[in-house]
Each structure stands twice: as structure tokens, then as C-alpha cells.
Amino acid sequence: xxxxxxxxxxxxxxxxxxxxxxxxKVIIEKLLRSTDVKRIYFLVRKKKDENVESRFEVxxxxxVFDVLLKAKPEAxxxxxxxxxxxxxxxxxxxxxxxxxxxxEVEVVIHSAASIRFVEPLxxxxxxxxxxxxxxxxxxxEMKGLKAFVHVSTAYSNCIxxxxxxxxxxxxxxxxxxxxxxxxxxxxxxLLNSMAPALMGKFPNTYVYTKALAEQVIQMEGQDLPICxxxxxxxxxxxxxxxxxxxxxxxxxxxxxxxxxxxxxRLLYVNPNAKAMVVPGDxxxxxxxxxxxxxxxxxxxxxxxxxxxxxxxxxxxxxxxxAIPFKTSVKMGIEKFHKVPVTKTIWYPFAHFTTCPFLFxxxxxxxxxxxxxxTDLVLRLQGRKPILMKSYPKIxxxxxxxxxxxxxxxxxxxxxxxxxxxxxxxxDRAIFPFDMANLNWDDYFSRIVTGMxxxxxxxxxxxxxxxxxxLFRLRILHRLLEIxxxxxxxxxxWYLFLNNNQEIKT
Numbered sequence: 001x002x003x004x005x006x007x008x009x010x011x012x013x014x015x016x017x018x019x020x021x022x023x024x025k026v027i028i029e030k031l032l033r034s035t036d037v038k039r040i041y042f043l044v045r046k047k048k049d050e051n052v053e054s055r056f057e058v059x060x061x062x063x064v065f066d067v068l069l070k071a072k073p074e075a076x077x078x079x080x081x082x083x084x085x086x087x088x089x090x091x092x093x094x095x096x097x098x099x100x101x102x103x104e105v106e107v108v109i110h111s112a113a114s115i116r117f118v119e120p121l122x123x124x125x126x127x128x129x130x131x132x133x134x135x136x137x138x139x140x141e142m143k144g145l146k147a148f149v150h151v152s153t154a155y156s157n158c159i160x161x162x163x164x165x166x167x168x169x170x171x172x173x174x175x176x177x178x179x180x181x182x183x184x185x186x187x188x189x190l191l192n193s194m195a196p197a198l199m200g201k202f203p204n205t206y207v208y209t210k211a212l213a214e215q216v217i218q219m220e221g222q223d224l225p226i227c228x229x230x231x232x233x234x235x236x237x238x239x240x241x242x243x244x245x246x247x248x249x250x251x252x253x254x255x256x257x258x259x260x261x262x263x264x265r266l267l268y269v270n271p272n273a274k275a276m277v278v279p280g281d282x283x284x285x286x287x288x289x290x291x292x293x294x295x296x297x298x299x300x301x302x303x304x305x306x307x308x309x310x311x312x313x314x315x316x317x318x319x320x321x322a323i324p325f326k327t328s329v330k331m332g333i334e335k336f337h338k339v340p341v342t343k344t345i346w347y348p349f350a351h352f353t354t355c356p357f358l359f360x361x362x363x364x365x366x367x368x369x370x371x372x373x374t375d376l377v378l379r380l381q382g383r384k385p386i387l388m389k390s391y392p393k394i395x396x397x398x399x400x401x402x403x404x405x406x407x408x409x410x411x412x413x414x415x416x417x418x419x420x421x422x423x424x425x426x427d428r429a430i431f432p433f434d435m436a437n438l439n440w441d442d443y444f445s446r447i448v449t450g451m452x453x454x455x456x457x458x459x460x461x462x463x464x465x466x467x468x469x470l471f472r473l474r475i476l477h478r479l480l481e482i483x484x485x486x487x488x489x490x491x492x493w494y495l496f497l498n499n500n501q502e503i504k505t
């Protein structure tokens with residue numbers, strides 16, 4: 001006997017874009033492990049030095065599939081890579097592959113996107129906005145389409161302080177159709193120069209082009225069984241299939257990594273703002289459940305249903321169980337002290353500021369001066385310096401993330417909560433995503449442990465060595481603090497004495 005969601009996906013053919021990315025891998029693994037899908041086609045882009053077949057072979061060796069292959073050794077035989085590119089005209093599909101997809105696919109999960117905040121507008125439009133339009137056009141040719149899940153971002157409308165599960169055309173300075181027309185008719189250089197005027201208050205091209213993509217779905221996807229999934233900042237998996245699994249260093253993940261590494265000490269973050277982070281496996285479960293839900297609610301025979309806006313499922317920490325950034329950072333550091341890594345170059349700690357001037361000034365003392373001295377030591381040892389080249393990118397990342405880490409944005413998740421409420425107890429057990437009862441302390445333990453294994457690539461044999469190293473770094477850190485206190489105190493005392501002598505004379 002199968003659950004409702006499992007029954008929906010049974011013998012279905014699914015098409016996934018973005019399957020080579022973190023969330024795409026987790027979604028595919030979940031479908032293969034927890035459902036009986038017939039086949040999964042997924043779009044794979046050729047790279048300069050790698051063809052589709054070689055990329056597929058590397059993809060199959062990802063640790064995220066280890067649990068799956070133990071339970072279902074032949075599971076990956078259900079995967080078929082399709083050569084294509086969401087940034088290319090017609091998605092870069094061959095005529096033959098297009099016929100296969102339109103004749104066989106019943107469920108589409110579109111998660112491909114450029115998540116670079118500094119992507120030139122022309123490129124971001126091609127991938128995030130035009131790519132979505134091309135996917136809708138492809139879906140309209142799919143004879144047996146039952147569900148289309150478009151993966152957006154909870155920050156697609158971040159210029160609004162209270163984001164509801166609705167469309168926000170009023171946030172756009174120019175309709176998506178017109179912007180796409182500009183993209184087709186103007187040179188990339190001219191379009192990129194127009195970016196500030198077109199983007200308006202949007203902080204980067206990523207969220208802007210994702211907002212445009214949502215309007216494309218609103219205007220062009222209403223006659224499809226389609227929905228939008230808006231996840232907040234995606235971190236490591238909570239429990240499935242591997243506790244703490246993560247395979248990238250994007251955004252907030254990179255900041256946690258830098259702090260654990262001992263090179264990031266000053267955060268340009270509002271410590272009291274709520275940390276809008278969610279587990280990767282929970283996101284995959286919402287995406288899978290959204291496909292089931294939109295199919296269940298679709299009514300092609302109703303003209304009224306065809307005119308209704310596509311449903312939006314936002315996913316963020318529950319308002320009753322949200323944590324501020326200062327708490328999350330403190331948790332992370334405390335957990336790291338229990339499972340340190342040998343690669344740490346200084347005792348991890350973090351201070352916060354929301355003042356741009358203090359951040360730029362503080363970076364000199366917290367990062368650049370220590371970084372220069374560390375690189376000098378590395379040069380004297382005949383090793384390659386690393387920090388002075390890294391810090392400009394780290395500081396840029398902190399500045400780019402500030403629109404999301406500098407304030408609390410209220411995100412309504414009513415539709416997602418309703419979906420959770422109508423799921424059976426069985427489905428909730430198989431596809432969990434209850435943020436109201438997420439144990440943050442447990443989750444951060446898993447994040448830090450996962451980073452140690454999957455990002456730092458350290459075996460547990462080095463744990464005792466790492467703890468001894470961390471203890472030595474802590475002693476050095478405390479000694480440096482004492483020296484700095486003495487130096488500052490001496491300077492203040494010297495200035496005080498000089499001031500008194502001037503007054504007497």
C-alpha cells in the first residue's frame with residue numbers, strides 16, 4: 001500500500017531541470033528512494049571540457065545517492081540525461097529529445113537557475129526568465145502533463161517587508177514580457193547598462209529575474225497545472241538521505257564555512273534579524289508534495305480554474321519557531337567546538353555590525369591585517385598565500401547578502417501549511433517539512449557535522465587531533481586578546497597622562 005503522494009508519482013515520468021545542483025540532486029534522490037517513478041529525465045548542460053555523458057558519470061558518484069543505492073542498487077538506471085541549456089534558445093534541445101519529453105513527461109520540476117547575485121542582467125534573463133518561458137512553452141506541448149512545479153525563491157519580492165503567497169506585479173518597473181523583448185532586441189551591453197533602471201529597488205539580478213519569471217508564469221502558465229515553490233535560504237539536509245549533507249559553498253553556506261575555517265570574524269549582519277534558513281531535504285519534500293497538490297487541485301474542465309492565478313507555496317521558518325542570526329551563529333560555533341577540523345587556522349568567533357563604515361573599518365583589523373600576516377608566514381614557509389586574495393570576495397559576499405541578513409522579512413506560508421494539514425500521517429512521515437517543530441539545536445549540530453565531512457572532507461580519525469589544535473588556537477586567541485587589552489589600556493593611559501600634563505602647564 002502506498003501513500004497519496006507515492007500513489008501520484010507511481011509510474012510517472014518526471015522531467016527535472018537543475019538536477020546537477022544541490023536542490024536538484026536532493027529532489028531526484030527523494031523521488032527515486034521514496035516513490036516508484038517510471039523514469040526521470042533531467043537536463044544536463046555541456047561544459048567546455050565535459051560532455052553530457054561524462055558529467056552524468058560524475059553526477060552518479062555524489063554521496064547523496066549512497067543510501068539510495070544500498071536500498072535500490074539499480075535506481076540510477078531510471079535516470080536519463082537530456083542534453084540542453086536553459087540559457088539557450090529552445091532550451092538547447094534536439095528535435096528528437098523534444099519529442100520524447102512532450103510525449104512522455106507527466107510531471108515537470110523546474111529548478112534550474114543562475115543564483116549568482118552579480119550575474120550580468122542579460123545572462124540572468126536568459127537563464128532565469130526566458131528559460132522559464134521556454135519551459136512553459138515546452139510544457140504546453142506535453143500531452144499528459146499532470147503537474148509543473150517552478151522553483152523560485154522566497155526573496156523574489158524582497159523589496160516588500162511582508163511577503164504574501166501572491167504575485168507582485170507592482171514591484172516591477174517594467175512588465176516581464178517587455179523586458180524579455182528588450183533582451184531579444186537590444187545588445188547585451190546596452191541591456192546591462194539599463195539594469196539599474198529596470199531593476200528599481202531589487203538588490204541584484206538574481207532576485208529580479210526570478211520575480212520576472214514569476215510574472216511569466218502568472219501571465220503565460222494559467223492554463224497549465226502549475227505552481228510556484230518559494231524556498232527561503234537553503235542549507236544542509238536535516239536527516240535525509242544523509243544527515244547534514246551539503247555540496248556547495250554558496251551564500252550563507254560560504255559564510256558558515258569561513259567562520260568555521262577561522263578566517264571570517266566580522267559579519268555585516270543584523271544579529272537580531274530572523275535567519276530565514278531551511279533544510280535542503282525539507283525543500284525537496286515541499287517540491288515533491290507541491291506537484292501532488294497542484295495536480296489534485298487542477299480542474300482542466302473548469303474555465304474559472306484556468307483563469308485562477310497559479311498557487312504559490314512559500315517555505316520559510318515558522319513564525320513561532322524562528323531564530324535570530326546571533327542565535328544561529330552562536331549555535332554553529334558551539335557545535336563546531338565539539339567537532340572541529342584540522343584545517344582551522346584561527347579560533348572561530350564572530351562579531352556583528354550593521355554600520356557600513358564600521359564594517360569597512362573593522363575588516364582592516366579583523367581580516368586584512370591578520371590575513372596579511374598569515375600570508376607572510378605562508379610565503380616564508382614556501383607555501384601559497386591564500387587570504388589576501390580571498391577577503392575581497394568574502395567582503396563582497398557579505399555586502400551582497402545584507403539585503404537578506406540586515407532585516408527580518410515576514411513571509412507568509414499559509415498555502416504550504418494548508419498542504420501540510422491535508423497530508424495524511426503517512427505522507428507526513430515520508431515527506432516531512434514541518435518547520436514549526438524543527439529542533440534548531442539538533443539541526444545546527446547536523447549542519448556542522450555535515451560540513452566537516454562533506455565540505456572539509458575530514459575523517460573522524462582526526463577528531464582528537466582537531467580538538468588539540470582548537471585548544472591551542474583558543475589559548476593563542478586569549479593571549480592575543482590580553483595583549484590587545486594591555487595595548488589599548490596603555491595607549492589610553494598615555495593619552496590621559498599627556499592630557500593632564502598639558503592642563504597643568
